[in-house]
Amino acid sequence: MKVIYILLGGLSLGLGVAGIFLPLLPTTPFLLLSAALWLRSSPRLYHWLLNHKRLGPYIRDFLEHKAIPLRVKIISVSLVWITLLYCALFVARVWWLALLFILLAMALSWHILSYKTRR
Structure with a gap:
């Protein structure tokens, strides 16, 4: 299951990054999904995502404040x-x-x- 979670997290990350540039794709929900999947499968990837220079603030900000x-x-x-x-x-x-x-x-x-x- 860990491998499946890692792959789904990668797919979700790709959709989240695409959502930065495409107005119909939401960014934050896909990044949150990636974080949730990687939290269960790969602590290394989870911490990488949370500490990423560009993507980490989306996740941390939403998790801390539940606001946009x-x-x-x-x-x-x-x-x-x-x-x-x-x-x-x-x-x-x-x-x-x-x-x-x-x-x-x-x-x-x-x-x-x-x-x-x-x-």
Whole structure:
């Protein structure tokens, strides 16, 4: 099971890193999943992730405060709406797909904004 947890943690880490650049992929949940999987399978990888210069603060900040910084909330919600509104207006060829993009933007915004704000 340890090998499976390590591999799933690596996959989750990859998705988390991709989420930094892709607005539809969340970063923190995937990094938290990686940390949880590696905590159970590889203390060395877990400590590496928590002490990583760029990725560690995402995890430590969320674990300590259960909150998202205001700047991150603003950027995340803005990118979600810019991306999905563009898709709804210029990519979707049928009305129901455009509506799906808008509903997805609303759901993602609600999810992001549902966390406490850390200033």
